[in-house]
Amino acid sequence: MPGLPHPSHARRLAGMCGLAALVAAGPGQAVSRPSVSEDVISLTYGFYCDPGSHLEREAPGTITGTISVPDIIPQFSAPGQTGPATLGIGFGVKAEITARLEGTVTILVEHPPHGADGVTVESWQSTFSADGTNFAGFSFDEPYEMTPGLWRFSATRDGRLIYEVEFEILPEALNPLPSLPCPGPVPIS
Secondary structure, three states: OOOEEOOOOOOOOOOOOOOOOOOOOOOOOOOOEEEEEEOOOEEEEEEEEEEEEEEEEOOOOOOOOOEEEEEOOOOOEEOEEEOOOOEEEEEEEEEEOOOHEEEEEEOOEEEEEEOOEEEEEEEEEEEEOOOOOOEEEOOOOOHOOOOOOEEEEEEEEEOOOEEEEEEEOOOOOHHOOOOOOOOOOOOOO
């Protein structure tokens, strides 16, 4: 399916070029309303349980150098922009677009510093199509990824903004989504 990149663990997902690095914010930081191109027919965003089945794709602009592309677009179990930094939970954006936005897009994810080098921006290329839903998301598969603060997903095509959505990620202890029953990653022995 087009536009499904979903980075996790060594897979990272990103969104848009040209934005300044997002400064990490503490819990309680208000998120802004999404920005959307007039050529976006619908935009939804929220939290989901990681579907678990992915294909790996190269993404040099990410911490691990790869992203995961889910076999199916996850369903948002909890719509909204605020959720927990909890293993097995993902969050992201779905967009339906007009043909004017079809083609190669840059996905950029800006987040609080994490990883050994304190990375704050990750990006990759995706293909958006007017024939279906285009998805970009991030799931917490490793403890180092679980960084509370403001996260920003954006998508651009030829320097033109398609969307920009902020998420407030809270520490796991402040989980505002206690009813989201994600099983978490499968332990490897």
